[in-house]
Amino acid sequence: MKCVNDFRLHLAGHELVPLIVGGMGVDISAARLALEAARLGGIGHISDAMVPTVSDRRFKTKYVAEKLRKYKHNVLNNDKAEVQFDLARLAEATALHVGRTMEAKKGPGLIFINCMEKLTMNAPRETLRVRLMAALDAGIDGITLGAGLHLGSLALIEDHPRFRDAQLGIIVSSLRALLLFLRKNARLGRLPDYIVVEGPLAGGHLGFGMDWAQYDLKTIVAEILQYLAQQGLDIPVIPAGGIFTGSDATEFLESGASAVQVATRFTVTNECGLPEKIKQEYLHAREDDIEVNLVSPTGYPMRMLKSSPGIGAAIRPNCEAYGYLLDSSGHCAYIDAYEREREARGIDTVFSVKDKTCLCTHMRNFAIWTCGHYTYRLKDTTHLLADGSYALLSAEHVFHDYQYSKEHEIRLPESSSPLEVGPVRRMR
Numbered sequence: 001m002k003c004v005n006d007f008r009l010h011l012a013g014h015e016l017v018p019l020i021v022g023g024m025g026v027d028i029s030a031a032r033l034a035l036e037a038a039r040l041g042g043i044g045h046i047s048d049a050m051v052p053t054v055s056d057r058r059f060k061t062k063y064v065a066e067k068l069r070k071y072k073h074n075v076l077n078n079d080k081a082e083v084q085f086d087l088a089r090l091a092e093a094t095a096l097h098v099g100r101t102m103e104a105k106k107g108p109g110l111i112f113i114n115c116m117e118k119l120t121m122n123a124p125r126e127t128l129r130v131r132l133m134a135a136l137d138a139g140i141d142g143i144t145l146g147a148g149l150h151l152g153s154l155a156l157i158e159d160h161p162r163f164r165d166a167q168l169g170i171i172v173s174s175l176r177a178l179l180l181f182l183r184k185n186a187r188l189g190r191l192p193d194y195i196v197v198e199g200p201l202a203g204g205h206l207g208f209g210m211d212w213a214q215y216d217l218k219t220i221v222a223e224i225l226q227y228l229a230q231q232g233l234d235i236p237v238i239p240a241g242g243i244f245t246g247s248d249a250t251e252f253l254e255s256g257a258s259a260v261q262v263a264t265r266f267t268v269t270n271e272c273g274l275p276e277k278i279k280q281e282y283l284h285a286r287e288d289d290i291e292v293n294l295v296s297p298t299g300y301p302m303r304m305l306k307s308s309p310g311i312g313a314a315i316r317p318n319c320e321a322y323g324y325l326l327d328s329s330g331h332c333a334y335i336d337a338y339e340r341e342r343e344a345r346g347i348d349t350v351f352s353v354k355d356k357t358c359l360c361t362h363m364r365n366f367a368i369w370t371c372g373h374y375t376y377r378l379k380d381t382t383h384l385l386a387d388g389s390y391a392l393l394s395a396e397h398v399f400h401d402y403q404y405s406k407e408h409e410i411r412l413p414e415s416s417s418p419l420e421v422g423p424v425r426r427m428r
């Protein structure tokens, strides 16, 4: 019987453990987590979501305060068209976030950045271009273009000196999306270096509609592998979404995948960027505590804990400070929903906005608890402690469990807790 460690991912002359820790914004896949994955010989992702905000937290910069000061006069105005990001500052923040991470890298693995085109930032092409260019300048090993149709993104960086040497990958959720991408980018003479195929059980935003439950990762991966074989295209395919045990991963590797991308199991590691209190929320979650809803102003379905405090909260739109989801004309679906409720209820009444959420502010404050479908199984990967909390894990422990486990076993961490049930749990 094989395990993940019997396989290797060959990418850009590197021989890697075929395990990728996926990007989790905002700063949930923190640099510490990505660095561990790289140290252990796999690939870790940092995220490019809300980088100036993340930089303020990581490096005590003042990008958010500076932007708010500049646009404070506009706070009560619904029209946010003038609230623009300073591109030089954006490049600076990205350089800090990426550069400091790359300086700290040790070991044989790689660090990629997960780039979200959904962050339209009131000037989609310009801000995306700056983020991608700055990440390449700062030495990132690779860029994963997040799900959503990133049709024009590669062309934005075709003049960069690292355009052909950095690893550039895409996330798709269907063969159709892949075909569109390949057609649109054919003139660049550069194929993606890898294709992450994200199924409907993933965390974060989904590349499916609200009928997500009708789709199945294995079927989509098989269609994509078959298409690539027919075309004679040798591009590594990397399934993601609901791969919970080393054996789940091994099954994909045995059927032609080159690596797997995982995330949920790392949300309860010490290195993950979530506050400890929220890691405990994930660990205590039951299956019916998790939902896919449409509260994200991006219009994409998103999976989260139903108890996320950001759901229904009617905070004033905070675009002068953040504004990462403003489209090219300064609109965000949350502003419309907020104004509609405010007008209906009156200024002095406490009200709630149920259909959309202010994702920037709430992701910044860890108040939208996005998670993968199998979050409710996390409690089976660790010990319940005497005080009612669960023991957090090290990223190394989870990485090695994926790497070496067989027969759907999950190795529990060392523990002297009286509530310990045993060193290994069989998950199937």
Ligand SMILES: Cc1cc2nc3c(=O)[nH]c(=O)nc-3n(C[C@H](O)[C@H](O)[C@H](O)COP(=O)(O)O)c2cc1C
Binding pocket: 021, 022, 023, 024, 025, 026, 028, 047, 049, 114, 116, 146, 147, 171, 198, 201, 202, 203, 204, 205, 240, 241, 242, 243, 261, 262, 263, 264, 265, 267, 370, 371, 372, 373, 374
């Ligand atoms: C908390 C959380 C946040 C996520 N955020 C993002 C994101 O910002 N961008 C993205 O492309 N994928 C995001 N994802 C998806 C993961 O990168 C990954 O592909 C997927 O969740 C893997 O499935 P698993 O969580 O079942 O292992 C997120 C996943 C989780 C669990």
